[in-house]
Amino acid sequence: MAVDEALRQLLATARGTPFTACELVSLRQADGRVLAEDLRAAIDLPPWANSAMDGYAMRLDDLATQPLSVSQTVFAGQAPGPLQAGSCARVFTGAPIPAGADCVQLQENCRLDEQGRVSSLTTLRLGDNIRPQGNEIRAGAPLLAAGTVLNPIALGVLASQGISRVSVVSRPKVALLSSGDELAGEGAILGPGQIFDSNRVVLASLLDRLGCEVIDLGRVPDDPALLRAALTQVAGIELIISSAGVSVGDADCIGALLREAGEVKLWKLAIKPGKPFTFGHVGTIPLLGLPGNPGSALVTFLLLARPYLLARMGVARLEPMRVPVVAGFSWSKAGKRQEYLRVRLDGGRARLLENQSSATLLSAVQADGLLEVPAGETFEAGDVLDFLSFDGVF
Numbered sequence: 108m109a110v111d112e113a114l115r116q117l118l119a120t121a122r123g124t125p126f127t128a129c130e131l132v133s134l135r136q137a138d139g140r141v142l143a144e145d146l147r148a149a150i151d152l153p154p155w156a157n158s159a160m161d162g163y164a165m166r167l168d169d170l171a172t173q174p175l176s177v178s179q180t181v182f183a184g185q186a187p188g189p190l191q192a193g194s195c196a197r198v199f200t201g202a203p204i205p206a207g208a209d210c211v212q213l214q215e216n217c218r219l220d221e222q223g224r225v226s227s228l229t230t231l232r233l234g235d236n237i238r239p240q241g242n243e244i245r246a247g248a249p250l251l252a253a254g255t256v257l258n259p260i261a262l263g264v265l266a267s268q269g270i271s272r273v274s275v276v277s278r279p280k281v282a283l284l285s286s287g288d289e290l291a292g293e294g295a296i297l298g299p300g301q302i303f304d305s306n307r308v309v310l311a312s313l314l315d316r317l318g319c320e321v322i323d324l325g326r327v328p329d330d331p332a333l334l335r336a337a338l339t340q341v342a343g344i345e346l347i348i349s350s351a352g353v354s355v356g357d358a359d360c361i362g363a364l365l366r367e368a369g370e371v372k373l374w375k376l377a378i379k380p381g382k383p384f385t386f387g388h389v390g391t392i393p394l395l396g397l398p399g400n401p402g403s404a405l406v407t408f409l410l411l412a413r414p415y416l417l418a419r420m421g422v423a424r425l426e427p428m429r430v431p432v433v434a435g436f437s438w439s440k441a442g443k444r445q446e447y448l449r450v451r452l453d454g455g456r457a458r459l460l461e462n463q464s465s466a467t468l469l470s471a472v473q474a475d476g477l478l479e480v481p482a483g484e485t486f487e488a489g490d491v492l493d494f495l496s497f498d499g500v501f
Contacts (some may be wrong), residue, residue: 121418174224351399380465
């Protein structure tokens with residue numbers, strides 16, 4: 108199945124089974140969380156007209172009689188009186204504009220005489236250097252939509268409205284496991300044929316960044332009975348993510364378990380790396396089965412599992428941002444699968460990293476992201492292809 112079609116089916120399923128629980132958290136706890144409700148502005152911002160610069164608030168009509176005496180000085184946080192006719196007010200950035208003033212002249216564009224009276228040295232227009240009330244947003248206008256992933260800037264917008272607590276989607280409860288007799292945990296001494304389990308660390312960290320509550324089921328041997336026991340030991344799980352065991356080998360017990368139940372929805376995609384990606388259900392619980400090779404697990408999580416999770420959280424923007432980049436190398440072999448090459452950006456060009464094996468993570472660390480090569484296509488150095496930045500999905 109083509110990657111785009113698999114993603115379409117995954118997202119359709121995800122949108123039909125959204126995470127509905129939400130909770131109220133402080134702004135300091137809300138970074139990275141998904142907003143659970145539409146919010147409207149409670150107040151005008153700014154709440155009153157204020158000066159955009161340090162200078163002098165004036166009336167345009169009074170400029171014909173300058174120099175103007177300074178009738179008051181206004182700092183940010185003060186409440187000025189009305190501007191006296193034939194005078195100006197010394198104002199500082201953010202200070203409220205006195206009633207009657209209709210422009211502000213920058214202090215560097217003013218001349219003061221011996222009596223401290225002010226003359227404007229440049230032409231002014233109505234409203235110059237004044238931020239009008241409600242210039243940023245008016246009370247009652249849409250502020251942030253449900254499904255917004257809150258970041259520091261969005262939190263600043265909420266804080267500017269006097270909002271201190273916000274309703275967010277509760278953390279999805281995701282069970283994570285690695286399958287394989289060959290896997291050893293951190294701190295273990297490797298036995299014959301064993302390797303350390305890196306996938307669970309990578310996937311748990313990615314799930315943390317998506318705001319999930321990770322239930323680590325550890326490493327499960329290639330034994331169907333032990334796998335069933337592991338998948339039924341934690342109550343309230345909303346999603347299972349596994350790595351390895353989803354192909355059709357004798358030891359691929361996750362794929363076998365799903366097939367026994369008749370619950371395989373997706374399997375074998377036209378993607379490289381990541382062909383064995385599987386989606387199905389264990390009972391009523393969805394399972395995303397990622398390949399065991401670390402490079403394959405990373406790519407399929409970013410391209411398929413991540414948007415699936417975000418869709419269930421109600422996020423509108425799901426897929427990673429693709430930007431056009433110039434290839435700094437040629438690709439002469441057209442593949443049958445859509446391929447994702449680990450590349451580094453150098454002088455605005457994508458440079459291919461030497462080791463593209465699905466079994467390695469080191470080249471992904473050295474890469475800036477993935478270059479997307481459509482199935483059946485080749486390219487020459489200088490051609491433009493889509494690039495997915497790791498920064499954009501991490």
